[in-house]
Amino acid sequence: MTTESDLKPRYVGQSMKRREDPQLITGRGTYxxxxxxxxxxxxxxxxxxxxxxxxxxxxxxxxxxxxxxxxxxxxxxxxxxxxxxxxxxxxxxxxxxxxxxxxxxxxxxxxxxxxxxxxxxxxxxxxxxxxxxxxxxxxxPAVVDARDAIQPGAPQLHANAPNNIVMEWEAGDRAKTDAAFAQAEVVVAEPIINQRLIPTPMExxxxxxxxxxxxxxxxxxxxxxxxxxxxxxxxxxxxxxxxxxxxxxxxxxGGGFGQxxxxxxxxxxxxxxxxxxxxxxxxxxxxxxxxxxSTHGRDHITDAELCGRRDGTITGLRVKTHANLGAYLSTIAPGIPTTLYGRIITGVYAIPAAYCHVTGVYTNTAMVDAYRGAGRPEASYLIERMVDRFAAEIGMDPAEVRRKNFIQPDQFPYENGLGLLPYDSGNYAPALDKALEMVGYADFRALQAEARTQGRYVGLGISSYVEICGVAPSAWIGLAGEGWGAGLFESANVRVHLTGKVVVTTGSLPHGQGLETTFAQIVADELGVPYADVEIEWGDTQGTPFGYGTYGSRSLTVGGTAIKKSLDKIKAKAKRLAAHMLEANADDIEFADGKAFVRGAPAQAKTLAEIALQASVAYSLPEGMEPFLDETSYYDPPNCTFPFGTHIGIVEVDPETGHVDLQRYIAVDDCGNLINPLVVEGQIHGGIVQGIAQALYEQAIYDTNGQLLTGTLLDYAIPTAAMAPHIETAHTITPSPVNPLGVKGAGEAGTIGAAQCVMNAIIDALAPLGVKHMQMPATPERVWKAIHKEL
CATH class of the missing domain: 3.90.1170.50 (Aldehyde oxidase/xanthine dehydrogenase, a/b hammerhead)
Known part of the structure; x- marks a missing residue:
């Protein structure tokens, strides 16, 4: 006998090809x-x-x-x-x-x-x-550099913004952090530039x-x-x-990437x-x-300091960032270098004292706003580069420094002291261990030592990241003073027509994420209907309930949960109507595999199609029940979700030319439960390539007169397929307790983990030459100059 408790999913968890792709790849989409x-x-x-x-x-x-x-x-x-x-x-x-x-x-x-x-x-x-x-x-006169723009005598863009300053913002405990640095055995400091990027969607x-x-x-x-x-x-x-x-x-x-x-x-x-x-x-x-x-992304200039003890314990992090916001403020621009960056700079580490100060600045450049990852890539890059610098300074293996300072599983939900919502769940060591196993870490270090005796410069970079995604809790984003002008809940309507076909309208909308597929998988399993009988509608304010859209890896965690809430309402109504049809007590009705039946008597079941027909014709309904199976939900989660993972890259650097050959890339990500592993793989691959591109190729460059020198695809170096390595992926699964699906975001994870992975590998390769740090992108010219101390 099938019951609700032992029903196994038919579609959720399966690697199903995306249903929306045929029309898109054959040119039949409507752009x-x-x-x-x-x-x-x-x-x-x-x-x-x-x-x-x-x-x-x-x-x-x-x-x-x-x-x-x-x-x-x-x-x-x-x-x-x-x-x-x-x-x-x-x-x-x-x-x-x-x-x-x-x-x-x-x-x-x-x-x-x-x-x-x-x-x-x-x-x-x-x-x-x-x-x-x-x-x-x-x-x-024009000014394009954020630090130059705030200097006395700099050209002024707006009369109401003296010294071109948009805002001064801070998070963390400054006094506690200063005390940690005063008592530290080791302090490392670096200037870190997260260069300006141009999103470049297909359309x-x-x-x-x-x-x-x-x-x-x-x-x-x-x-x-x-x-x-x-x-x-x-x-x-x-x-x-x-x-x-x-x-x-x-x-x-045609793609968005935040732009x-x-x-x-x-x-x-x-x-x-x-x-x-x-x-x-x-x-x-x-x-x-x-x-x-159109908007650009990133463009941070940061002075970063990290302190700790010689046994590898990190005790403090102090960050001062100048964030270039362009000539005007875009829609959510100030929130990116503050809430989505400054509150998560400690990453996966239990750092007891941290402080971040951000100065937002106007310059004579295009507006800067969210770009894939939106603040979290900048934060992750900063902390992961500084952890590697710290490990090199004390002569400790970078993997062991990470392991020693990880937030531990029993510390969740974890508050990092920067005003962020508590990290929902995490178990960081297994992801690191799996990545080290996949790359063959001990063997690599032996091969690296041998290569150095031959004059070859091979390096391995580690990046252990965490991100905040599914940004939505209205009470936090609004009442806590974050400054967003409304809540960030999400909506979904589910209708079961009298033929048993299901139509879902959602406030989320796809632009490459595969939402039509993953949402249909959830619906088909929850209602026990064929996957082909589910239609997903989106993108029209007249036909969909109010929703805040798709960005910040929120579509599944917030939008998908709104669908789940509506499905629960549909099933509850179907069970009540089935009880009426079966002349039974509603408390005795089970719903499983698309049927409602009296517990212990599945042979007398009513199918969802039969129930939907009864609800639609409305000949006989329980007292007080409205016709039709049609339910809407607005889901406002209690917290964000916090995906994490460890990425490892291997490079070889040619010291004669400065060319970087990215030879291997391993990504172990934890996005909670996976609805469609194939879709997750695609999202992670795409994100990683964008992160690799920042590390090696991409940079928006203005001259001192404010002319964009990289204003065409002839000048702005986005990667081709030939520039991307084979990406080896694996997963650990730590379900989120925030939502009933146990899911976390996946769309931005690759970008958040990738750039520092590649840069750490390059610095590791060049360590025998005395290179401790360099800025992105690691073009051959820049690498050659770092080797020859000309930067």
Whole structure:
């Protein structure tokens, strides 16, 4: 006899191929640029060639005389709408908030800032006409480095932000940390630069806006990871109209990596122009526009100090970071270098005293906001490099230093003293042990010693990381002063139609994570229906319950749990209706394998399809029961989740050329219970490659005048498949107690663990040459200079 307690999952835990992939890899998906509406106008932007300048005049007469051009608008035309909002302002500090307008009005503050928009019947006509708009500028001095920007006499970007300082923020116990350093036997200190990166999603960003004058309603298609949030921000803060007057739709968006979370000026100016002209308006970025004007990531300059005893015990960590936030504040920019970085700098280690101070800074560069991992890669890189420096200083094996300082299993839930929510669960040593076993650690060290006698420089790098993901608890993110303008719960609606088919609508939405597959696996197992009978709907604010979207590895932990909560309600209602149909007591009903039956009498079961039909026709329902199996849940978790793992990389460095050959990469990750191991593998692989890219290749570079020197794919070095090694993966499983699925996030784990793994390996390889530290990316030139002491 099958009962609820002994039912084994048919789909959860299985490595099933992603159901959404066939349409995406055969070109049958619907992306933003595929949307074509009758009478639609196309936008081309006139962008500033200067990083800092006053706009003295704009002459659009030549452009307006171009055949096919319908209108040209400037920032002065759009003063009836507000600047874009900043929703996360790093609470408990004074923020000097400056956000961009739809189009610049008097001053431009970074190269590529839009100053005028041309609307034409054809995108190519619009592009040509944009070159015919004459803009006169009075150039101003620019500053691009966060440390330079706060110096006396530096160019000032905003009148309300003296010395270009956005905020001063701190976490931890400064006095206790200073005391730990005063008493320490060993202190190591390093400048650590986490360089600026450009997210580079497959599809650039864009917006299509339509306005209905009869109802006063907008419909906007957008490349957004969070359409419900955009609806709120655009209506309540930018246009000042009821939220009900805007429908936001996110089609397939071609990857996000965080860049597509935020509220952008094209969302505002396309809506404004659609209302003004009474015609749909479309804007799609060119790649060079995406590089110059959409958000970048990282860009931290840090002075880091770590102290401890010669027996390997770490006793203190002291961090001072200058975070470059660009010319304006993006939607959640201040929260990245504060809450998501400064509160987790101690990583997997039980460090008794830690203090972090962050200075957020305006510069004449593109806005900086979340990029895959969002603050946690920066924190993990910092602590893992410093642990390696400490191990080298005391002459102790880096694996043993880690093991000695790990937070122990019996210490969870663990509070790290930096104001973070308690780490939910963890067992770090098994992940380290498995990675060391996979790489053959003892044998490698022997081979390394032999290679050095031959003049070969081989190195091994270890990275033990932990991340905070599934960021959602509203009571913490809001009432605790973190400064986010709303809660971060997630939603799901589940309907079982009268034929037994199941439709789920979710506030989460996929852009490469495989959510349609994993969500359907959960639903099929919980309800005992065929996997093919489950449909997942997402991305339309009109058809889905309010949700905060997909980012921060929250889709499964928060969104998936919201689905689970709705499924529990569906099953409870189905059991009650089955009891009525079977003339039994509801307390005696079991639900298993898609059937409801009296405990001990499974032969008399009612299938879910039979129950759904009865609920739909409503001929005979229990007293007080509403028809239809249709339930909605809003899930606000009590805590975040904290995935972890250990990554190991092996490199060989050519001292003659500085070339780094990444020969092996081992990743042992713990994401809690795995719904679909194949999907998890894909997410980890992609994240690792992005972390490797930061270590070896990628860097957004501005010259001193604020010109982006890496503004095309010819100049910005994203890796090819040939640059990535075979990635060897394994898992430990430590379920999260936070949610009923026992899951943790996986989408950002690879990026959070990877960069320092590679850099630690390079430094290990070059240790005989006296190299103790170097900055990313480890290009051949930079490695050669480090070897030859020319940095």
């Amino acid at each position: 933003l640029d595929d949307i074509k509406l009758p009478a639609m106008l196309h936008v081309a932007l006139v962008r500033s060639p200067y990083a800092h300048a006053q706009i003295t005049a704009i002459d659009a007469r030549r452009a307006l005389n171009r055949r096919g051009v319908v209108a040209v608008f400037t920032g002065q035309d759009m003063l009836d709408i507000n600047p874009l909002p900043c929703a996360w302002q790093a609470g408990r500090v004074t923020n000097h908030v400056n956000t961009p307008r739809a189009l610049a009005v008097d001053t431009v503050r970074h190269v590529g800032e839009p100053v005028a928009m041309v609307l034409a019947e054809d995108r190519y006509v619009a592009r040509d006409a944009a070159d015919m708009v004459d803009v006169s500028y009075e150039p101003l 650039t960003r864009g917006t299509v806006a339509r306005y209905d004058a009869a109802t006063g309603e907008f419909t906007v298609w957008m490349t957004s990871q969070a359409p419900h949030v955009m609806r709120l921000l655009l209506t309540a803060f930018v246009f000042g109209i009821p939220e009900t007057k805007l429908r936001c739709i996110s089609p397939h968006i 597509k979370i935020f509220c952008y000026n094209d969302m505002a100016f396309t809506m404004w122009a659609a209302r003004k002209l009474g015609r749909p308006v479309k804007f799609v970025e060119e790649r060079s526009e995406n590089y110059r004007a």
